[in-house]
Amino acid sequence: MSPQIKPILIALRRHKAGTVLIALQIALTLAIVCNALFIIHQRLANMADLSGVDEANVFVIKNQWAVDASTQQVDAQVRADLLALRQLPGVRDAAPASGYPLQGGGWDNFVTMTPDQVEPTTDSAVYTGDEHLLDTLGVHLIAGRNFHPDEVVELGTQQAIIPPVAIVSKTLADRLFPDGSALGKSFYAMGATPSTIIGIVDPLHRQGTSQWNQPYAGQSLIWPLRADDARGIFYIVRARPGQLAAAMREAPKALYAQSRMRMIDPKDGIQDYAEIRHKAYDSDRGMAILMGIISAVLLAITAAGIVGLTSFWVGQRRKQIGVRRALGATRGDILNYFLTENLLIGIGAVLVGAVLAVGINLWMVTQFEMARLSLVYVAVGVIALLLLGQGAVLAPALRASQVSPVEATRSV
Amino acid sequence: MMFAYYFQLGLRSLRRNPALTALMVMAIGFGVAASMITYSVFRAVSGNPIPDKSAQLFTPQVDSWGPQQNEKGDPPDALDYTDAMALIRTHEAKRQTLLYPVQMSVMPGGSRDLPMAAKGYAVGSDFFPMFEVPFLYGTGWSAQEDESRGSDVVISDQLNQRLFAGADSVGRTVTLNGHDYRVVGVTSHWDPRPRFFDLFSTDGFDDASDFYMPFTRALDLQMRTGGRNSCRGKLTFTTWDGWLQSNCVWITPWVELDSADEVARYRSFLDSYAADQQRAGRFNWAPNVRLRDVVQMLDHEHVVPPESRISLIVALAFFVICLVNTIGLLLAKFLRRAGEIGVRRALGATRREIYAQYLIEAGTVGLAGGVLGLLLTAVGVSGVGILFQPQIARLAHLDLSLIGLTMLVAIVATMLAAFYPAWRAANVQPAWQLKSN
Numbered sequence: 001m002s003p004q005i006k007p008i009l010i011a012l013r014r015h016k017a018g019t020v021l022i023a024l025q026i027a028l029t030l031a032i033v034c035n036a037l038f039i040i041h042q043r044l045a046n047m048a049d050l051s052g053v054d055e056a057n058v059f060v061i062k063n064q065w066a067v068d069a070s071t072q073q074v075d076a077q078v079r080a081d082l083l084a085l086r087q088l089p090g091v092r093d094a095a096p097a098s099g100y101p102l103q104g105g106g107w108d109n110f111v112t113m114t115p116d117q118v119e120p121t122t123d124s125a126v127y128t129g130d131e132h133l134l135d136t137l138g139v140h141l142i143a144g145r146n147f148h149p150d151e152v153v154e155l156g157t158q159q160a161i162i163p164p165v166a167i168v169s170k171t172l173a174d175r176l177f178p179d180g181s182a183l184g185k186s187f188y189a190m191g192a193t194p195s196t197i198i199g200i201v202d203p204l205h206r207q208g209t210s211q212w213n214q215p216y217a218g219q220s221l222i223w224p225l226r227a228d229d230a231r232g233i234f235y236i237v238r239a240r241p242g243q244l245a246a247a248m249r250e251a252p253k254a255l256y257a258q259s260r261m262r263m264i265d266p267k268d269g270i271q272d273y274a275e276i277r278h279k280a281y282d283s284d285r286g287m288a289i290l291m292g293i294i295s296a297v298l299l300a301i302t303a304a305g306i307v308g309l310t311s312f313w314v315g316q317r318r319k320q321i322g323v324r325r326a327l328g329a330t331r332g333d334i335l336n337y338f339l340t341e342n343l344l345i346g347i348g349a350v351l352v353g354a355v356l357a358v359g360i361n362l363w364m365v366t367q368f369e370m371a372r373l374s375l376v377y378v379a380v381g382v383i384a385l386l387l388l389g390q391g392a393v394l395a396p397a398l399r400a401s402q403v404s405p406v407e408a409t410r411s412v
Numbered sequence: 413m414m415f416a417y418y419f420q421l422g423l424r425s426l427r428r429n430p431a432l433t434a435l436m437v438m439a440i441g442f443g444v445a446a447s448m449i450t451y452s453v454f455r456a457v458s459g460n461p462i463p464d465k466s467a468q469l470f471t472p473q474v475d476s477w478g479p480q481q482n483e484k485g486d487p488p489d490a491l492d493y494t495d496a497m498a499l500i501r502t503h504e505a506k507r508q509t510l511l512y513p514v515q516m517s518v519m520p521g522g523s524r525d526l527p528m529a530a531k532g533y534a535v536g537s538d539f540f541p542m543f544e545v546p547f548l549y550g551t552g553w554s555a556q557e558d559e560s561r562g563s564d565v566v567i568s569d570q571l572n573q574r575l576f577a578g579a580d581s582v583g584r585t586v587t588l589n590g591h592d593y594r595v596v597g598v599t600s601h602w603d604p605r606p607r608f609f610d611l612f613s614t615d616g617f618d619d620a621s622d623f624y625m626p627f628t629r630a631l632d633l634q635m636r637t638g639g640r641n642s643c644r645g646k647l648t649f650t651t652w653d654g655w656l657q658s659n660c661v662w663i664t665p666w667v668e669l670d671s672a673d674e675v676a677r678y679r680s681f682l683d684s685y686a687a688d689q690q691r692a693g694r695f696n697w698a699p700n701v702r703l704r705d706v707v708q709m710l711d712h713e714h715v716v717p718p719e720s721r722i723s724l725i726v727a728l729a730f731f732v733i734c735l736v737n738t739i740g741l742l743l744a745k746f747l748r749r750a751g752e753i754g755v756r757r758a759l760g761a762t763r764r765e766i767y768a769q770y771l772i773e774a775g776t777v778g779l780a781g782g783v784l785g786l787l788l789t790a791v792g793v794s795g796v797g798i799l800f801q802p803q804i805a806r807l808a809h810l811d812l813s814l815i816g817l818t819m820l821v822a823i824v825a826t827m828l829a830a831f832y833p834a835w836r837a838a839n840v841q842p843a844w845q846l847k848s849n
Contacts, residue, residue: 017832021740028733036726066517066527067590068633106640115646118480158636158655160647190647211718231515231636256526263517263529283719286799290450290723294730297442304435305737312744368718 030353054138090243162191171218322407338397422776440781443734445788456807534630613639778826
């Protein structure tokens, strides 16, 4: 394609500073953009995690109790509240809970296979609820059965009660019993007695979306407990299709009609899942946006920089170009010259840039527990920057090819 | 004099290659703005919230979980009830407090209104002088009140505004969760960020607290923590007392130690306490204690979110690339005028003068870039809520120091970038240029 590599290299040696600057800029841009795109990909992957919840129809009420009460009193109130919520015309089902997927609360227990094991096998998010919880969340039961009403017991304030049965997420079931035989088997979750797996749901996200949760992603269990904590409770409510807004308006009224001695924060006491998801992934979304903006501006500035410097070179070499044209070089030859020159600089730069990209990632891995950069990103980045360079150099190179052979005769 | 003239020349030259100049100004502007926006957030989350006392305030940690269950060799970040009580009873430090967050209801206008949620802390009387809590009315309670487990309360100016319309409410009564408390003090606005004293239950950036009540009173009322509660091993408790005796950690202790001697003494006290526990058979592992001051604690708890660090680093790298870009463009811009430089040199201008002229010209580019950067920073800081979590984003603001820093960084960075291009300009050979013209 290009028979003139050697003269180009010789010419570049006369423009060392400019060559190094363009190359440096391409190399650094490649290093940063690869890592930024990788961060964007990871964050978007987080945001795409399935919660397992019927998010279009479910909302959550954070209900705090206003006066101290015994567990029995709280339990009576919780039962009355749930009855009132389930009777609302727009409501399909409602359940008591101590937390909910993506955001609410942060209850997790270590899990062991035997009661004497000290080093935990893994960690599981803990949800509590009654026999209505599965239907209320809309999670899919893929094996086994739901809780029976008589299995649900009261959980008073700060009590450590380990129910004999549990429903677990498929991820946890597979983690504990990789051969797929989890149903009917038992595990220990920080209790002296085991819980037997009676049902498996898939998926069921943990409460948290933070980095700490990553190694245990998707591992969760549900215990048949009615959370009668003296401090407060979450009511999870599933509206009938299309009735979400109406149900969210009616639910607090129904609760206050039951008793006024409760607090539902006017600002964020009632949230639908769109809002919960939005808040849960605040920082992921922010990072993705910021990295996106920086990458876009960076590529634009690098392209503009190449245009600027190459234009300068073309201006400087008008006479030489004229001479070459006068000696018989075609316009195509001139165009080819500048494209090849840029390609040579670009190839040198992306080699350095690729090494830098991996180096930066390795440093981030040690500093921020980030994942290893996939080499696909580096490859894509390399191709993108080479194309960007060729695109940027096209306009000045075309202008160079328009230089008339007459220029050779000027001002000599 | 010469400076003013060169500055004018610089301004005039901005208009000479408008496209090239615009490109440089934009590179500097975007680069400096990205750095400043992310820095404004980083500055807010990484600051020292109590600079004059941060080296005297310490959190003691005792390993009550043992090597197999502790935090990768580190003791838990809070104390269980047993250790907290044992440490506080010895009065080993001049000032000391235990604390944990509590949530309660307040009745604003008697029983007609709906109850309102209030967040506060159960603390000891030393809390107020230790952390230099400022008071609008009254003061904290006395050490005697700690002992007599009284129903005193200190409320925030905000809660005072809601309940008493901002009047001096000392001596009046507030009802929290159905129990009456006597107001002994009203704080002025006090919301240290990060909230260094409670990094166990908060990420450091929670909503401001509404009240402070005696720790002893909270225990009498069996008030559960409104914050984190972290346990190990097998959990069997079903009552308040059972929970208190468990290995669950939920209490944050603080001690004030004024000299290196006191710190050393307290450290050896902690060691001997843990050794006593080992001898008594409560711990069957060697003493493993820590005594971290405020700054060490902020670092240990990773108060600065990784997002904030990563975005600052990426923004700074972005700025560096913008500067490399600027070096190249300045080189093109300056050397384009090689002929003009040659004439000036032939007419007697020294290299030094050319150098100064071109540096100052770069300074004007930096100035223009700084102005653009400032505009972009202002836009960015107001829109930073899109990029960071609301509780962190709202801490970022554009103040005089950030404005000054933006301009300074833009100008200085551009002039640094101009060192090489200006040197090349100053080294233009007059004879060469005159010949070819």
